[in-house]
Amino acid sequence: MMNCHAGALAVPTNDMVVTARLRRLGEPITLFGEREMERRDRLRMLTAKLDSEGQLDKLMKAHEEEEPALMTSGQDAAEEEMLEYPFCTEGSKELLNARVDIAKYSSVRAARRLQRARLKRETPCEDEDGEMNASLKQAGNLALDCSEFGDDRPLSGCSFSKDGEFLATCSITGVAKVWKAPQISSIVSTLKAHTERLTDVAFSPANNNCLATASADRTAKLWDSDGTLVRTFEGHLDRLARIGFHPSGKYIGTASFDKTWRLWDVDTGVELLLQEGHSRSVYGIAFHHDGSLVGSCGLDSLARVWDLRTGRSVLALEGHVKPVLSMSFSPNGYHLATGGEDNTCRIWDLRKRRSLYVIPAHSNLVSNVKFEPREGYYLVTASYDTTAKVWSGKDFTHVKTLSGHESKVTSLDITPDGECIATVSHDRTIKLWSSRSCDKEGMDVD
Structure with missing residues (x-):
């Protein structure tokens, strides 16, 4: 709980002010090898500790007595003035343009979603329950369609293309592969450029020929499906975890162990946004289907929902007792699923701003969660319990x-x-599960 409380606190972004506050609180202004971000985290944890111990008066007194961090040019030290600093840095022109673009894009998508929901509710011939029951019946008939070894070492991620005709996989060898679906017996291309293991791969929702990879080498890369490297996204200070495309296909979100998630422009490779807010490593990232919101989750057992149009954290979802590793927004617009190391999958209602249901899903950690992308009629969870x-x-x-x-x-x-449904595993195999009949001769089962 201390970590969750600390993650919700705001601390100065100016490093000189951070060191001044640490000095006033009787703490070392820096530790050996400590970077600016780590120093801010130390001040944040100290602030949370003082608050929980009822020593807030001491903290406030330290703030009031805080010495100016900078001297006015040409003035004597005796004429120092208190430094006025923002708690956030001013965004770039590119970020402003991106926010405007996202606002326009998401408003149209939201209007269509609401119109479709209203039509289903008001039109007698629309049988939503019947559609859901048919979809669940189909899901209940899922069976192993085909299986293939994807690499010589464990696989870490997979993603279908927009039309479902290609499947991309990645592994800890640092190599990603694009396969022809639905029978994944032929490799279309092999993507090699990363210097460390790959942690995730994602196809663009707007372009069948565009995909991105995330790696422990601290970079993400954009590729054409034929294996051509388009550009590299550099800036994270630690290894990357998950990666995801904005529904428009114009932006990429990356989650990292440097405790931040970042937003990138696909066309230019520019880092649009560096977002803090988690007290420990950020592991998962997911975009709302309208494009207005993005969710992040991490090893601080916390999930957050951010408004991309304003940059504000609109929801902090507390409930998991161990790290949260994955999240997925439902196409209905108001349900969010999270899965974590506590072996559960939680369903959150964004309208009520609370946990709606807890699924005791597996006997080991939940590594990934995904809603069915058309209507959200079903949800799939993957786990380290091999299922x-x-x-x-x-x-x-x-x-x-x-x-x-x-x-x-x-x-x-x-x-x-x-x-x-495609699943990948540490057993090095890719498995496709389908309710469609599959000729025995056409199956390639390892």
Whole structure:
């Protein structure tokens, strides 16, 4: 709880003011090898500790007595003035343009979603329950369609293309591969450029020929599906975890162990936003289907929802008791799923701003969660217990267990039409699960 409380506190962004406050509180102004970001985290934790121990008066007195961090040019030290500093830095022109673009894009998408929901509710011929039941019945008939070794070492991520005709996978060898779907027997291209293991891969939702990879080498890279490297996104101070595209395909979000997530411009490679807010490493990132919101989750057991149009943190979701590793927004616009090391999947209602349901999903940590991308009729979770499970999007009851992997399931994805699920594992295999019939001769089962 101390970490959660500390993560909600604001501390100065000016390093000289941070060191001045530490000095007034009787703390070392710097530790050996300590960077500016780590110094801010130390001040944040100290502030939270003083607050919890009821020593807020001491803290406030220290603030009032704080010496100016900078001297006015040409003035004597005796004429120092208190430094006025912002708690946030001024954004760039590129970020302003991106916020305007996102606002325009998301308002149109939100209007369409609400119109579709209103039509379903008011039109007698629209049988939403019937559609959901049919979708859940189809999900209940999921079976292993095909299986293939994806690499010589464990696989860490997978993603379907916009049309579902290609599947990208990545592994800890530092190599990503693009496969022809639905029978993943042929490799379309191999992506090699990273110097460390790959942690995630994602296809653009707007372009079948564009995908991105995240790596422990602290970079993300943009590729054409034929294997051509387009550009590299550099700036993170520690290894990357998950990566995701904005629904427009114009922006990429990256989560990192440097306790930040960042937003990048796909066309220019410019870092638009560096966002703090977690007290420990940020592991997962996901965009709302409208494009207005983005969610981040991390090892501080906290999930946050941010408004991309304003930059504000609009929700802090507390409930998991261990690190949160994955999250997914439902296409209905108001449900959010999170999965973590406490073996549970939590369903959050963004309208009520609270946890709606807790699914005791697995016997080991939940490594990934994904809503069915069309209507959110079902939800899929992957786990280190070697299984993936399908859950109803209506009452979150268990629908199907996908068993077949021999080791930890690290990631999953669902085709845009919702008819096929891909899972990848530490057993080095890719498995496709489908309710469609598959000729025995056409199956390639390892």
